[in-house]
Amino acid sequence: MINFAYTRATGIADAIKEKVEANGGGQFLAGGTNLVDLLKENVARPARLIDINRLPLAAVEPMSGGGLRLGALVTNADTAYHPEVQRRYPMLSRAILAGASAQLRNMATNGGNLLQRTRCYYFYDVATPCNKRQPGSGCPAIRGQNRVCGVLGTSAQCIATHPSDMCVALAALEAVVRVSGPQGERSIPIAEFHTLPSNTPHIENTLSPDELITSIDLPESPYAAHSVYTKVRDRASYAFALVSVAAGLELDGDTIKSTRLALGGVAHKPWRLPAAEALLTGKPATKESFLPVAEALFAGAQGYEHNAFKIELGKRAVVRALTLAAKGTAAIHDVNGQTADA
Amino acid sequence: MSLLKSILGTAVNTDAAEHLGKPTRRVDGPAKVTGAAKYAAEFNVPNLAYGVIVSSGVARGTITSINAAEIEAIPGVLKVLTHENAPKTAWLDRSHRDQISSKGGSPFRPLYQAELQYSAQPVALVVGETFEIARFAASLVRVEYDEKPHETDLHANQAAAHPPTDNSGGYTPAPKPRGDAESAFEKAAFRVEAEYSQPSEFHNPMESYASTCVYGEDGKLTIYQKTQGVQNCQAYVCSVFGLSKKDVQVISPYVGGGFGSGLRPTYELYLAVMAATALKHSVRVSMTRQQMFSFSHRPEAVQQIKLAANGDGLLDSVTHHAFEETSRKEEFLETVVNWSGLLYTCPNVSLVHQLVNLDVASPESMRAPGAATGIFAFESAIDELAYQAKTDPLEFRRKNYAEKDQNLDKPFSSKELRACYDQASERFGWQGRPLEPRSLRKGSDLIGWGVSTGCWEAMQQKAEVKAVLTADGKLTVSSATSDIGTGTYTVMTMIAAEFSGVAMENVSFELGDSSLVYSPVEGGSWTVASVGSAVKSVCEELRAKLFKLAGKMDGRPLGGAELADVTFVNGEVRVTKDPVKSVTYAEVLEAAGLDKLELDTTEQPQLIKRATHGCYSHSAVFAEVSVDEDLGTIHVTRVVSAIAGGRILNPMAARSQILGAIVWGISMAMAEEGLMDHGLGRCMNHSYAEYHVPVNADIHDIEVIFVPEHDEIVNALGAKGMGEIGIVGVASAVANAVWHATGKRVRSLPITLDKLL
Amino acid sequence: MNLATANASPPATQFVTLTINGQQRHLEVAPWTTLLDLLREYLDLTGTKKGCDHGQCGACTVLLDSKRVNSCLVLAVAKDGSQVTTIEGLAAPGSELHPMQQAFVDCDAFQCGYCTPGQICSAVGMIREGHAETADDIRELMSGNLCRCGAYPNIVAAIEKAMDATRARLSV
Numbered sequence A: 001m002i003n004f005a006y007t008r009a010t011g012i013a014d015a016i017k018e019k020v021e022a023n024g025g026g027q028f029l030a031g032g033t034n035l036v037d038l039l040k041e042n043v044a045r046p047a048r049l050i051d052i053n054r055l056p057l058a059a060v061e062p063m064s065g066g067g068l069r070l071g072a073l074v075t076n077a078d079t080a081y082h083p084e085v086q087r088r089y090p091m092l093s094r095a096i097l098a099g100a101s102a103q104l105r106n107m108a109t110n111g112g113n114l115l116q117r118t119r120c121y122y123f124y125d126v127a128t129p130c131n132k133r134q135p136g137s138g139c140p141a142i143r144g145q146n147r148v149c150g151v152l153g154t155s156a157q158c159i160a161t162h163p164s165d166m167c168v169a170l171a172a173l174e175a176v177v178r179v180s181g182p183q184g185e186r187s188i189p190i191a192e193f194h195t196l197p198s199n200t201p202h203i204e205n206t207l208s209p210d211e212l213i214t215s216i217d218l219p220e221s222p223y224a225a226h227s228v229y230t231k232v233r234d235r236a237s238y239a240f241a242l243v244s245v246a247a248g249l250e251l252d253g254d255t256i257k258s259t260r261l262a263l264g265g266v267a268h269k270p271w272r273l274p275a276a277e278a279l280l281t282g283k284p285a286t287k288e289s290f291l292p293v294a295e296a297l298f299a300g301a302q303g304y305e306h307n308a309f310k311i312e313l314g315k316r317a318v319v320r321a322l323t324l325a326a327k328g329t330a331a332i333h334d335v336n337g338q339t340a341d342a
Numbered sequence B: 001m002s003l004l005k006s007i008l009g010t011a012v013n014t015d016a017a018e019h020l021g022k023p024t025r026r027v028d029g030p031a032k033v034t035g036a037a038k039y040a041a042e043f044n045v046p047n048l049a050y051g052v053i054v055s056s057g058v059a060r061g062t063i064t065s066i067n068a069a070e071i072e073a074i075p076g077v078l079k080v081l082t083h084e085n086a087p088k089t090a091w092l093d094r095s096h097r098d099q100i101s102s103k104g105g106s107p108f109r110p111l112y113q114a115e116l117q118y119s120a121q122p123v124a125l126v127v128g129e130t131f132e133i134a135r136f137a138a139s140l141v142r143v144e145y146d147e148k149p150h151e152t153d154l155h156a157n158q159a160a161a162h163p164p165t166d167n168s169g170g171y172t173p174a175p176k177p178r179g180d181a182e183s184a185f186e187k188a189a190f191r192v193e194a195e196y197s198q199p200s201e202f203h204n205p206m207e208s209y210a211s212t213c214v215y216g217e218d219g220k221l222t223i224y225q226k227t228q229g230v231q232n233c234q235a236y237v238c239s240v241f242g243l244s245k246k247d248v249q250v251i252s253p254y255v256g257g258g259f260g261s262g263l264r265p266t267y268e269l270y271l272a273v274m275a276a277t278a279l280k281h282s283v284r285v286s287m288t289r290q291q292m293f294s295f296s297h298r299p300e301a302v303q304q305i306k307l308a309a310n311g312d313g314l315l316d317s318v319t320h321h322a323f324e325e326t327s328r329k330e331e332f333l334e335t336v337v338n339w340s341g342l343l344y345t346c347p348n349v350s351l352v353h354q355l356v357n358l359d360v361a362s363p364e365s366m367r368a369p370g371a372a373t374g375i376f377a378f379e380s381a382i383d384e385l386a387y388q389a390k391t392d393p394l395e396f397r398r399k400n401y402a403e404k405d406q407n408l409d410k411p412f413s414s415k416e417l418r419a420c421y422d423q424a425s426e427r428f429g430w431q432g433r434p435l436e437p438r439s440l441r442k443g444s445d446l447i448g449w450g451v452s453t454g455c456w457e458a459m460q461q462k463a464e465v466k467a468v469l470t471a472d473g474k475l476t477v478s479s480a481t482s483d484i485g486t487g488t489y490t491v492m493t494m495i496a497a498e499f500s501g502v503a504m505e506n507v508s509f510e511l512g513d514s515s516l517v518y519s520p521v522e523g524g525s526w527t528v529a530s531v532g533s534a535v536k537s538v539c540e541e542l543r544a545k546l547f548k549l550a551g552k553m554d555g556r557p558l559g560g561a562e563l564a565d566v567t568f569v570n571g572e573v574r575v576t577k578d579p580v581k582s583v584t585y586a587e588v589l590e591a592a593g594l595d596k597l598e599l600d601t602t603e604q605p606q607l608i609k610r611a612t613h614g615c616y617s618h619s620a621v622f623a624e625v626s627v628d629e630d631l632g633t634i635h636v637t638r639v640v641s642a643i644a645g646g647r648i649l650n651p652m653a654a655r656s657q658i659l660g661a662i663v664w665g666i667s668m669a670m671a672e673e674g675l676m677d678h679g680l681g682r683c684m685n686h687s688y689a690e691y692h693v694p695v696n697a698d699i700h701d702i703e704v705i706f707v708p709e710h711d712e713i714v715n716a717l718g719a720k721g722m723g724e725i726g727i728v729g730v731a732s733a734v735a736n737a738v739w740h741a742t743g744k745r746v747r748s749l750p751i752t753l754d755k756l757l
Numbered sequence C: 001m002n003l004a005t006a007n008a009s010p011p012a013t014q015f016v017t018l019t020i021n022g023q024q025r026h027l028e029v030a031p032w033t034t035l036l037d038l039l040r041e042y043l044d045l046t047g048t049k050k051g052c053d054h055g056q057c058g059a060c061t062v063l064l065d066s067k068r069v070n071s072c073l074v075l076a077v078a079k080d081g082s083q084v085t086t087i088e089g090l091a092a093p094g095s096e097l098h099p100m101q102q103a104f105v106d107c108d109a110f111q112c113g114y115c116t117p118g119q120i121c122s123a124v125g126m127i128r129e130g131h132a133e134t135a136d137d138i139r140e141l142m143s144g145n146l147c148r149c150g151a152y153p154n155i156v157a158a159i160e161k162a163m164d165a166t167r168a169r170l171s172v
């Protein structure tokens, strides 16, 4: 870990000012669960940490017009267990609870979760090359140990995934990320927030350098009654997703009115394909309807030596998630984010 | 049988025992649950400097430069040690070997030369005034290499396999072939031929290796060290650094897990001693979790097995050929294939164990070394053969039961494996298990049941124990062994209380200090057999001595009773039939004018008795898995393991040992795998997040049954040890259950979900 | 950062006030000192363990403002004004063990003991959170604490045993 300066921001404007003054060398500190980890690995090397924990961004509030606003500094745990989140956005609650551990969720914040970095082994190991960490150094994962890497939207420069569970649900819920920066405030739809690696894997989102995330806004959702988060991983808990699926169905009797589907563990961002979701509109909620959607989502997927299985696994997980969602949120026996068939 | 008999050196009946055989809470429990128990990196002394290790980024080549001078200029940095400035240590390889290392190898020497031996080996030590300064400075170290090609891939280098040329303790070379396995195989009715593989696995005890080396005013070193053998470390430090034993004390009261990784001195000890002596300053060096992947590990193995049975389902041919990795400079040897000639009756057996030298760190024993590896493959193959023969796999094992050790052509000292099969299968509800795979379902999940046999050698080493009875009636027993979580403190206290007649609360056992009397390293499940037997002996001597002294007392409080007429209990000698005639140990000492009674005993293995027998513990493991057919996710929902491990001295700790070992077996079956990038020659998942071991949610119902064995041959206590037997056979039981659930035979560990899709 | 600036910048320590096990302490800490290292290396509170230093094992679990967290990922400087309870502070000094500690001893819920302080603090934090009802809940919600010795079945048993007594303590 390198030495850095520490300042505690007193307000939003102050935080942004500090960030600007740090001239590219500053980084916000929220829960620290990803940043402090990366500091110790010498992957993050900021000159200054700007602690934003005392900013007034720690509330979950109803929005005028019906949605719910999640403050950037609300912890993942408080978000997941918030009664309104559980009632209106069960998919999000379950996604969060399927991630990390109880301790980490007590520390991790919603803003930090959006910006957590990939878990690609090479990214974490400064003794190895990695285009994301050190642009131009190469991508050993492509021919190396790539079990944790992606199969969709990868590039010749980088095949890493975004590891978040929460963001997968946010993508399915079409959340909006609100940010504040030197140029003022703006809103970024979640679909436009994270980016694909292309030739610039070191760039992971569309946040401008000195912008601060202030909240995540959830629009009204008609999916609460038929929501599921299915996470497939290498151990029963405390492991990142190999593949995960956030699925929401809006049903009219047995007929599907609309669908939301997002995938985790497979790409540099939560993976959504509205065209695939549209295939279900007007169809009955059956396995036969779901299979083509799964195929469509993985069309063009490219597997690598140790992760090609994710394509087949991902398709099956999509069918499973949709099948469970059709049964209804309440029918899903749920052990703190572990989704199992009732 | 009464306690009396034990005085005469016979084994004791558990029923008559006061402490042995009774579930007993750990005597070190309160210290562990309050945080009072101190581990190696927790001895804080004034003015302590901190060393942070810099690890190499490449596997082979030469270091061309290190910016050590720049780093030393950073305020607060006391020293940067590299191969360029490291003080010279002993010249000969012999001086670097320890109790455990192979006899002819060249042990790894940190900071010895520019030449690299493996990726992630230590290449520099940055010593700073604080941990944070050292860590900061270490992050700025730049090492340049002239890289050379490396080989880390066992599969790709199998052609370079060679038989072991070396030897080391604990290794039994493969027995000579018996019969003609090849032609028996060709003629047989049922045949299996398959290859099994298992990746390298890393011990990863919860506590990382650490050494707090306190530099005394007189230059004496007091080293708080994470190790399974304080005297092994002491001897190593003395021999490597040319120091005298009286100037080096190694202390290790608590060890946060070992599993074999601490049998040999670890490299942070070497670095801490080097820094402390060079700077004349106390230094602490701890490994990071990442560095816990940079030394000992269970070697990767490829195993080719051919089995055949005749038309009656009797095993007729066994061929087992194992290839294991080792480093370039040392042959790590573990007994992998011998079990296949031992577990079942078979006339035609051919066993071969070979090594492949690679650019990796030397492997080291990891929980049930060799047996965990070999028996996984063999017991999987047995299962395959049983199915070929359309025989229930438990029935098949019973049918081929071995009544003697055919490798050695000797009877077993004891073997209650049949009772293990009976009791565990009964408890598990094995009866009625359908022969065909994919027959059981629960909801949409596939269910499978698997069985395996397990086996481990019951060893004994020489050990010495000292006992001191003081005038206040308190007994202190000591030996330089360790407690790595195995419950040594507790079981030794129990044994001492049992055989001395001093009440448990007045007995204390001391360990983990090189200045205590001799003990072998804690490993191989031999501690109770070795040190425990010595504790028994010394306490029996103590009683004899007390009895003799009591006989000389004025007033003859025992009224002239013979040794056979008295009982030693609760700190008193009593006439058994007339307990009012008694005298306390304190009174005996006082009458003799002694302020203490001190005895010292060395117990040798019962070589003569043991030489005529095969001494092993056995187990029968039953596992149930549930598999999500679509997603491939596997849950080990139930394990029942019956253990025939001689006499169980503390059933509470013994059960915990077996439970833990079963968790290890599940871990081996489902999770553990060092993911090597052969292009970089480097293990890439070097963290607790990515090198998976089970979490609480992975572990469901586990039941342990102890099948009593009376064994006077293994050692004076009749105990066989509990550390390893529990893991052996678990991975095969799980693999067999996965096959039974899915019809898929996964022959490469770990059984991850992608292998079932 | 290059070496020149590294040398130039003196350690910018700051003062923080932390209440640790009921005792208020004014401390001067560097920004990069974690709560875990502060406890272990500066305050000699070595009951809190370092198993990975990266949030991956739970050995460093303490109660920070009553919530269980991984102290290895907490920068001490950021927690000015906070309350910290470590394993040393669970039971009042000199008094008997906390029910959770006693249950761990009674159920033999550990072997080497290195994960144990973290397990115990985590269990107490979990009970305070109030989401664990069944054994399955406990297994899931305790999965942030690895036990390499594999004492899980006994850990679950100990927590079930101490659940009511721990709850009763929290409500007073």
Ligand SMILES: Cc1cc2nc3c(=O)[nH]c(=O)nc-3n(C[C@H](O)[C@H](O)[C@H](O)COP(=O)(O)OP(=O)(O)OC[C@H]3O[C@@H](n4cnc5c(N)ncnc54)[C@H](O)[C@@H]3O)c2cc1C
Residues within 6 Å of the ligand: A027, A028, A029, A030, A031, A032, A033, A034, A035, A036, A037, A052, A072, A073, A076, A098, A099, A100, A101, A104, A107, A108, A109, A110, A111, A112, A113, A114, A115, A116, A163, A164, A165, A166, A211, A212, A213, A214, A238, A239, A240, A241, B689, C054, C055, C056
């Ligand atoms: C062992 C382990 C296992 C994990 N497992 C999972 C898992 O299974 N699933 C999962 O989803 N996650 C998992 N996580 C990741 C965890 O969810 C994230 O680390 C966490 O959400 C990050 O939040 P934080 O507040 O701690 O962020 P920090 O570490 O404080 O910050 C992360 C990044 O975000 C920036 N940042 C933070 N807040 C803001 C803001 N308001 N505006 C602008 N920038 C900001 C920081 O500068 C930093 O660059 C795991 C983490 C660990 C250590």
Ligand code: SF4
Residues within 6 Å of the ligand: A118, A120, A121, A122, A123, A129, A130, A131, A132, A133, A138, A139, A140, A141, A142, A149, A157, A158, A159, A160, A201
């Ligand atoms: S996949 Fe991306 S993060 Fe991983 S090594 Fe390649 S460039 Fe780096």
Ligand code: FES
Residues within 6 Å of the ligand: C049, C050, C051, C052, C053, C054, C055, C056, C057, C058, C059, C060, C061, C070, C071, C072, C073
């Ligand atoms: S030491 Fe903090 S989680 Fe492992």
Ligand code: FES
Residues within 6 Å of the ligand: B206, B256, B257, B485, C109, C110, C111, C112, C113, C114, C115, C116, C146, C147, C148, C149, C150, C151
């Ligand atoms: S008791 Fe050893 S790690 Fe849990």
